[in-house]
Amino acid sequence: MSSTEIAALHGREILDSRGNPTIEVEMRLACGVCARAAAPSGASTGIHEAWELRDGEPTRYRGKGVLNAVSLVNNEIAAGLAGADAAVQEELDRRLIALDGTETKSRLGANTILAVSIAAARAAAAAKGLPLWRSLEAPAGRASMPVPMMNILNGGVHAHWQGADFQEYMIVPYGAPTFREALRYGSETYHALRSILAAKGHHTGVGDEGGFAPAVGSNREPLDLIVEAIEAAGYRPGAEIGLALDPASSGFFEDGAYRLKTEGRSLSAGEMVDYYADLAAAYPIIVIEDGLAEDDWDGWQMLTARLGDHLELVGDDLFVTNVARIQEGIRQGAANAVLIKPNQIGTVTETVAAVDLAQGNGWGAMVSHRSGETVDTFIADLCVALGTGHLKTGAPARGERVEKYNQLLRIEEEAGSSLTFAGRNAFVR
Ligand SMILES: C=C(OP(=O)(O)O)C(=O)O
Numbered sequence: 229m230s231s232t233e234i235a236a237l238h239g240r241e242i243l244d245s246r247g248n249p250t251i252e253v254e255m256r257l258a259c260g261v262c263a264r265a266a267a268p269s270g271a272s273t274g275i276h277e278a279w280e281l282r283d284g285e286p287t288r289y290r291g292k293g294v295l296n297a298v299s300l301v302n303n304e305i306a307a308g309l310a311g312a313d314a315a316v317q318e319e320l321d322r323r324l325i326a327l328d329g330t331e332t333k334s335r336l337g338a339n340t341i342l343a344v345s346i347a348a349a350r351a352a353a354a355a356k357g358l359p360l361w362r363s364l365e366a367p368a369g370r371a372s373m374p375v376p377m378m379n380i381l382n383g384g385v386h387a388h389w390q391g392a393d394f395q396e397y398m399i400v401p402y403g404a405p406t407f408r409e410a411l412r413y414g415s416e417t418y419h420a421l422r423s424i425l426a427a428k429g430h431h432t433g434v435g436d437e438g439g440f441a442p443a444v445g446s447n448r449e450p451l452d453l454i455v456e457a458i459e460a461a462g463y464r465p466g467a468e469i470g471l472a473l474d475p476a477s478s479g480f481f482e483d484g485a486y487r488l489k490t491e492g493r494s495l496s497a498g499e500m501v502d503y504y505a506d507l508a509a510a511y512p513i514i515v516i517e518d519g520l521a522e523d524d525w526d527g528w529q530m531l532t533a534r535l536g537d538h539l540e541l542v543g544d545d546l547f548v549t550n551v552a553r554i555q556e557g558i559r560q561g562a563a564n565a566v567l568i569k570p571n572q573i574g575t576v577t578e579t580v581a582a583v584d585l586a587q588g589n590g591w592g593a594m595v596s597h598r599s600g601e602t603v604d605t606f607i608a609d610l611c612v613a614l615g616t617g618h619l620k621t622g623a624p625a626r627g628e629r630v631e632k633y634n635q636l637l638r639i640e641e642e643a644g645s646s647l648t649f650a651g652r653n654a655f656v657r
């Protein structure tokens with residue numbers, strides 16, 4: 229028996245950062261090493277994502293429990309992985325995929341499968357005596373420290389549609405010399421923004437990812453507020469700190485039109501492209517994620533032809549970390565970067581394949597948290613290991629977000645000068 233053979237698996241239901249149940253898995257290896265992993269959960273989920281398994285029982289947590297998933301881990305998956313070696317991730321993930329047997333992971337659930345897959349990666353790293361990022365790094369020399377993409381102003385569904393239509397306004401401190409400094413730039417800007425919002429009479433409550441959620445009157449106003457905050461914190465917008473947007477536009481795309489409720493108007497895809505071009509000309513925007521809706525391929529082609537030379541255009545709902553959809557995007561010239569969310573696809577192996585495909589085609593790969601998170605820090609190690617150069621994981625406040633940034637501080641400290649900070653080179657344009 230190999231020392232990294234799985235000896236025991238145990239699932240349990242825990243709560244995520246929104247107070248919804250999610251699954252946590254513990255894995256013990258033959259050598260005695262134990263590891264734990266938990267699945268995150270989205271709110272503005274793409275319709276093409278792999279399935280999240282939820283209980284049908286309506287009285288428990290309004291039917292959102294994951295006791296079925298727990299039972300699957302403790303019984304069917306534990307039995308199905310008998311003899312599996314946690315250190316051979318691809319084989320283990322192949323077995324999980326085969327056990328599920330569906331295209332969309334709808335039988336066992338991508339949440340269930342992912343928690344097992346990550347627990348194996350973590351257990352294998354511990355058994356080898358390696359930090360997780362080093363264990364995941366392949367080929368050697370690929371790793372780097374990412375630029376943190378900090379979502380400091382929330383709108384859309386993450387702010388219960390009480391503010392901007394656009395879901396995320398991120399600051400991108402690519403001009404910092406190190407990750408630690410980048411995090412400091414971002415945190416100081418976040419605090420400056422709070423003071424500016426309060427001084428202007430806005431409330432300073434936060435959305436799901438920890439960014440402020442003021443009741444602004446347009447989707448442009450947050451950009452003015454953030455530029456002011458960057459300057460108030462002592463940094464130069466565009467030189468040291470750039471901006472990124474995730475409008476999450478599938479959420480306001482209805483009957484063929486983009487409905488900007490905050491501004492009281494509806495735009496076509498072409499008009500949205502003009503809107504973004506105007507914003508990019510007026511503000512130091514470097515990234516736009518999900519500028520157009522998840523099946524608006526023609527719109528995405530138009531957006532990429534118009535702005536793809538100087539902006540990173542990231543597909544989240546468009547690609548859902550799925551290599552078949554990414555391949556279609558590459559074929560069509562729709563987007564030039566992929567958002568990487570492990571729970572959209574369900575295994576570590578498939579997540580790495582999505583990054584490899586993007587990077588192999590000169591595209592960007594931006595690793596991301598979900599709006600419902602736990603303190604699991606897998607994505608921090610993943611983005612370092614694969615040298616994706618940027619990670620978005622919310623505001624530099626709120627425990628479940630900060631825990632990822634803190635894990636990156638630990639990695640940077642431990643690795644010393646062997647890991648370079650990706651800086652501005654992280655972005656495809
Ligand atoms: C992180 C996001 O939100 P959610 O997890 O709700 O999809 C996103 O849309 O990029």
Ligand SMILES: [Mg+2]
Nearest residue numbers: 474476518544
């Ligand atoms: Mg998104």
